Amino acid sequence: MSSRIDLRFAETKAAGRAALVTxxxxxxxNLEDSLALIEALPGAGADLIEIGMPFTDPMADGPAIQASxxxxxxxxxxxxxxxxMVRRFRENDSDTPIVLMGYYNPIYIYGNERFLExxxxxxxxxxxxxxxxxxEDSELCLPALRAGLNFIRLATPTTDAHRLEKVLTNTSGxxxxxxxxxxxxxxxxxxxAVSDRVSLIKAKxxxxxxxxFGVKTPDQARAIAAGGADGVVVGSAIVNLMxxxxxxxxxxxxxxxxxxxxxxxxxxxxxxxKT
Amino acid sequence: MTKSKLNTFRGGxxxxxxxxxxGGRFVAETLIPLILxxxxxxxxxxxxxxxxxxxxxxxxxxxxxxxxxxFAERLTEHFGGSKIYFKRDExxxxxxxxxNNCLGQILLAMRMGKTRIIAETGAGQHGVAVATVAARFxxxxxxxxxxxxxxxxxxxxxxxxxLGAEIVPVASGTGTLKDAMNEALRDWVAHVEDTFxxxxxxxxxxxxxxxxxDFQSVIGVETREQMMAAxxxxxxxxxxxxxxxxxxxxxxxxxxxxxxxxxxGVEAGGKGVETGEHAASLTGGNPGVLHGNRTYLLQNDDGQxxxxxxxxxxxxxxxxGPEHAWLHNSGRVSYVSATDxxxxxxxxxCTRLEGIIPALEPSHALAHVGxxxxxxxxxxxxxxxxxxxxxxxxxxxAAHLGTDxxx
Ligand SMILES: Cc1ncc(COP(=O)(O)O)c(C=O)c1O
Numbered sequence: 001m002s003s004r005i006d007l008r009f010a011e012t013k014a015a016g017r018a019a020l021v022t023x024x025x026x027x028x029x030n031l032e033d034s035l036a037l038i039e040a041l042p043g044a045g046a047d048l049i050e051i052g053m054p055f056t057d058p059m060a061d062g063p064a065i066q067a068s069x070x071x072x073x074x075x076x077x078x079x080x081x082x083x084x085m086v087r088r089f090r091e092n093d094s095d096t097p098i099v100l101m102g103y104y105n106p107i108y109i110y111g112n113e114r115f116l117e118x119x120x121x122x123x124x125x126x127x128x129x130x131x132x133x134x135x136e137d138s139e140l141c142l143p144a145l146r147a148g149l150n151f152i153r154l155a156t157p158t159t160d161a162h163r164l165e166k167v168l169t170n171t172s173g174x175x176x177x178x179x180x181x182x183x184x185x186x187x188x189x190x191x192x193a194v195s196d197r198v199s200l201i202k203a204k205x206x207x208x209x210x211x212x213f214g215v216k217t218p219d220q221a222r223a224i225a226a227g228g229a230d231g232v233v234v235g236s237a238i239v240n241l242m243x244x245x246x247x248x249x250x251x252x253x254x255x256x257x258x259x260x261x262x263x264x265x266x267x268x269x270x271x272x273x274k275t
Numbered sequence: 276m277t278k279s280k281l282n283t284f285r286g287g288x289x290x291x292x293x294x295x296x297x298g299g300r301f302v303a304e305t306l307i308p309l310i311l312x313x314x315x316x317x318x319x320x321x322x323x324x325x326x327x328x329x330x331x332x333x334x335x336x337x338x339x340x341x342x343x344x345x346f347a348e349r350l351t352e353h354f355g356g357s358k359i360y361f362k363r364d365e366x367x368x369x370x371x372x373x374x375n376n377c378l379g380q381i382l383l384a385m386r387m388g389k390t391r392i393i394a395e396t397g398a399g400q401h402g403v404a405v406a407t408v409a410a411r412f413x414x415x416x417x418x419x420x421x422x423x424x425x426x427x428x429x430x431x432x433x434x435x436x437x438l439g440a441e442i443v444p445v446a447s448g449t450g451t452l453k454d455a456m457n458e459a460l461r462d463w464v465a466h467v468e469d470t471f472x473x474x475x476x477x478x479x480x481x482x483x484x485x486x487x488x489d490f491q492s493v494i495g496v497e498t499r500e501q502m503m504a505a506x507x508x509x510x511x512x513x514x515x516x517x518x519x520x521x522x523x524x525x526x527x528x529x530x531x532x533x534x535x536x537x538x539x540g541v542e543a544g545g546k547g548v549e550t551g552e553h554a555a556s557l558t559g560g561n562p563g564v565l566h567g568n569r570t571y572l573l574q575n576d577d578g579q580x581x582x583x584x585x586x587x588x589x590x591x592x593x594x595x596g597p598e599h600a601w602l603h604n605s606g607r608v609s610y611v612s613a614t615d616x617x618x619x620x621x622x623x624x625c626t627r628l629e630g631i632i633p634a635l636e637p638s639h640a641l642a643h644v645g646x647x648x649x650x651x652x653x654x655x656x657x658x659x660x661x662x663x664x665x666x667x668x669x670x671x672x673a674a675h676l677g678t679d680x681x682x
Contacts, residue, residue, distance in 0.1 A: 056579045057453065057565060059460045060303045066447060078577040104301060105564045109578030131301045131564065135291065156305040158467055163308060181305055182465035 004097040004125045005150050005173040008047055009208040009230060018225035018271050020045055021210050022264055023101065023235030025052035025068040026085055027077025028242070033252035034072070035085050037242075037260060042096045044261035045268025048210075050128070050233065053082050053102030060130045062185040064236040071250055079110045083122045090123030099152060099173070101128040104140065112140055116147040126150035126173045134166045141170050150174075155201055157181045157193075164204055174208040174231060175201055179215065179224070185236025189214045195227025202228065218270035225271050234267055284531035284607050287598060292481020292568075295604065297597035300480045302567045305464045310567075314482040316387050321489070326382065333378050337411070338368045340375075340493065344501035344658070349628040350641075354648035360510070361631070361661040362498050362526060371634065371663035372491060372522040373404035377473055379490035381408040384471035391470045392416040395459040397424055397452035397518065398589030398636065399431025400663055401475030406440035416440040419458040422450035424588045431667050449582045452518075452592045456566055476519025477596030480567030484596050491525025498658055499529055506656060512537045512647065515660040516640040517610070518554075518589045520596035522662035531607060540599060541643045543585035544612035554583035556595040557603045557610040565593075570600040586615035586675065587635035589663070613642035619675060621645060622665065634663030635672070 002010075012019040022041050027034050041049055054069040054077050061069070086098055100119065107115045107129070119127075127144055134141075134153070141151045150173030158181060159167055168175065177198060179189035194211055201209050211224050212233025221232045241263055245256035287294040300310060320326040334340040343366065347359045364372040384392060392409045394416070396402030402418040409416035418435055422444045425432050435442055448454035456474075463472045477484045477491075502510050513530060515523035517540045530536050545553035553559055556571040563572040565580060573581045573593035583593040602608040613621075621641040626632045633641060637660060644659050665672070 056448065057457050059457050059566075060305075060464065062461075073579060078579075103564075105572075105574070105580070106578035108564055109574065109576065130303050131567070133300065133302065133304050133307045135300045135307065154304045156303075158305050158308045160308065167304065178305065180465075181467050183461045186465065 003150055003173060004095065005048065005099070008097050009174060012047055013230065018229055019047035019210065019231040020264070020268050020271055021048040021050055021212065021231050021233040022046040022238060023050040023052060023233060024238060025054055025065065025072050026082040027054060027072035027075055028068045028239070029071050029246055029250050029252055030075040031077065031081055031085065033256065035088060037257055038085070038089055039092065040257050040261045041264060042093060044264035046096070046264055048097045048099060048231070050099045050101045050235070051082065051086065053079065053100055053106055055103040055106055058103060060183055062183040062236060064185045064239045068239045079106050079115070083118050086124055087122040097125040098123060099126040099128055100124050102130070104129050104131050107140065112143060116144055116149060120147055120149060124149065126152050128152045128154065128176060130154070134169065137170055145170060145172065152176050154178050157197065161200070164201065168205050171207060174210050175205060176233070177201060177209050177211045177229070178213045179211050180213050182213070184213050187214050189220070189224065191223040191227050194224060194229070198228045218266045221267050222270040232271065238263065284602065284605070285528060287601065288481060288485050294598045294601035296562070297570050297600040298481055298484060298568050300567065301564050301569065302480045303464060305467060306480070309467055310480050310482070312387070316383055317482055317486050320383055320386060329382060330379055334375070334493065338374050338378065339366060341497040341501070342366050344498060344505060346505070347629055350625065351648070353624070353628055354645055356649040356653065357512070357647070357651040357655040357657045358653055359644060359648060360502070360656065360658045362494060362658055364494060364522065364660060364662045365631070365634065365637070365664035369400070369404045369407050370666065371400040371404065372494060372525060372660070373401040373475060374407065375493055375525065376475065376487050376490040376521060377404040377408045380471070380473045381412055381414070384414070384473070385412060387471065389469060389471035390414060391466065392473055393419070393459050393462050393470055394473045394475060395419045395452065395455035396475065397455065397591055398587065398634070399424065399428040399435065399667060400589060400634070402440070403431050403434050403438070405473050406435040406438035409440065410438045417443060417462065419443050419445050419455040419462070421445045421452060421455050424451055424455070427671050428588050428667055429670065451583065451588070453580065453583070460566070476521040477524045477598060478519045478566060478568060478570070478594060484568065484598055487521050488524045488528055488598065491521050492528050494522065494525035494660065495527060495529035498526060502656070502658065509533060509536060510656040510658045512539065512655065512657045514539045514541060514640050514644050514657060515662065516541045516590060516636045517595060517599065518592050518636060519594070520599045522660050524596060524598060526658070526660045527608060538608045539643065540608055540610045541640045542610060542612045543587055543590035543639055544614040545584040547614055548612055552584040553612065554585040554590050554592060555612040556593060557599065558612050560593070562600065568597045570594050570597040571603070586618060586671070587639065589634070589636040590639065611643055613639040617642035619672065622672060631661065632665035632669070633661060634665045635668045637662050
């Protein structure tokens, strides 16, 4: 059975372009502003939406997403609210794939079975759990696949050919290639090195490959896509731009949604123009 | 492991790095190839006589091992009852047990061809030990330390700088040990090629908990021999303080299968476990996943990690090594707690009666010794791990005592 994620990548492939995957943290800066922002993303050109499940100790994230996570938690975000946000988003959008991204502990404490059931019911399509490598597949990956959710795995510059097989084994939806050895939003990816790795991965799987972790500008997005990526993920740059549109108390100003929508549009346009 | 070797408590971890349900390798994919190659290198080193010889030589001539097993006569008299011995790892070079592990890991780092060392530190004892071995072997060293801890452990910060380490203050979270560990892991992810991460306790992803335990087990192995020499038999009770649990595991592990020996780990009770302001992960937490392993954590009902509180920076960590979590569930080791106030009392008592200024960390263990010693007769032998000396704590203690006087 094809998932929403499979369908969306098939569409962008048919249109001859890479998919734009945008990341925001659930509940940043607060629940209602966050939902309004997420609802504006598809219209601005986002093909898939990654929603961060905030965690106090985001080990793989740089300062921008760390701060974003803490803002959300301080505003009272929790797993119940995150799943409810997805449910509300789904009331008006039944096509845009939603991928929840985060760390294992909040899921483990929520209860794995209950989480998978509620996430599926809310309209979640896939999971990216940073601290669940293939070595820990029996924890959540295999149950998630059984529950009908895609489990999207990270491949990194340290993943060699032998390791790649293991990484791909239970991966579904797409493969997320981490373009830098580092945390989110820090180093700048080298498009030609990324392109080599993307080809290597594509030689081993039919799954689409999306590239992220350091992509910040339309030009970078275009270069990564030109190197063969099926999708480009932009996160920290969006989160940083949100900061410019918050008042002193950390609430969204009226300009936030239009500003983010404009930025997302510029990214989408960069992926649509043929160079 | 628990299934195949039911008759031993010393068989863990299994191939997946698990002690029962605890432990594991919960890290980002970028780090997996690193921890797998570390595991391979460690397994090879473990059975290499050359590695052992080199480590033994350093332990003898650099650290000053074996550390004495000392009969604390005046405290024994003071408490009345059990005979109290200290395993004096505070006499080690650098002032705590942390050097035992650091020497092992830096030798391994060099075998693996790594050229840069990183570490996290709380009290600064581990940071000092890492900076020391990095200086000794000429490797650059970066130590992550929470801002709160930098403030309360100034002497150690200066020592690390003198030793040539770069100290990176960590402002995120509460600016304590957990945040320093997050930051060290982020550094590691960004410098996988050349960097070796020397974790300071029996936590983190497999193989760290087992490897650090093995390097610290020299404490228990020596204690065994020394107690046989002193008393002609094994001790009745072992007591050690627990931050992440490395000094405790080092003392306990060689004795785990001695059925008759009572083993007690003492967590930091902060202002009292009932107040919520403490660092007692086993007594006041529940199982979760953080820093690469499943273990008991201080957390809220949304799985968010909550802040630990302790007068002692070295115990101020919301988790505990996974093997302790397993020993707790299996009932082999009892875990109790001692409060800030009890530790401060024990600190002063030990200083005045034994002429030994203990670190605030083992002062927690001593506080518990004071509770149980009177329950037994003079033929009951207690060994407490005096795992660190208190020089680093004198300013913090002065401040606390000063506040008490004014209050
Ligand atoms: C003297 C001393 N004891 C104990 C600890 C706690 O660590 P562990 O529980 O791993 O021994 C520390 C940590 O900094 C320490 O400096």
